[in-house]
Amino acid sequence: MARFESFERVQARVRTTLGRNVRELRLALGLSQGELADRAGTRRAFISDIERGETNATLDSIVRIALALRVETHELLKRPNTKLAE
Numbered sequence: 570m571a572r573f574e575s576f577e578r579v580q581a582r583v584r585t586t587l588g589r590n591v592r593e594l595r596l597a598l599g600l601s602q603g604e605l606a607d608r609a610g611t612r613r614a615f616i617s618d619i620e621r622g623e624t625n626a627t628l629d630s631i632v633r634i635a636l637a638l639r640v641e642t643h644e645l646l647k648r649p650n651t652k653l654a655e
Contacts, residue, residue, distance in 0.1 A: 583646065584622035587631070590645045592620045594638045608637035 574582075595605050595616075602620070606613040610633055618624035619634070626634075635642040 580625075581622070582648075584619075584625075586648050587626065587645055588620045588622040590647065591616070591634060591638070594640060594645075595620075598638065605634070605637055609633040 591605075595602070600608075602616040603613040606616045609616070609630075611630065615624065615630070616634075619626050619630075631645055632642050635645050638645075
């Protein structure tokens, strides 16, 4: 029988990956958290929470942030050195 990670471990990993990717892309564009929040139609504190992996972002929020960062939504959830199945 295959062994699966617990929900909590997967959730923590996804939140960490999302936060790291949002931060790296935001900084690459030279945006502050406030500027990204304005572009995404959300609050600066929410962007901060996402970058620290401390919130459960909705799909709608992730899509808005991806649009504000000018990337495909899946790029925000992509782990480093991994390829998504096509």
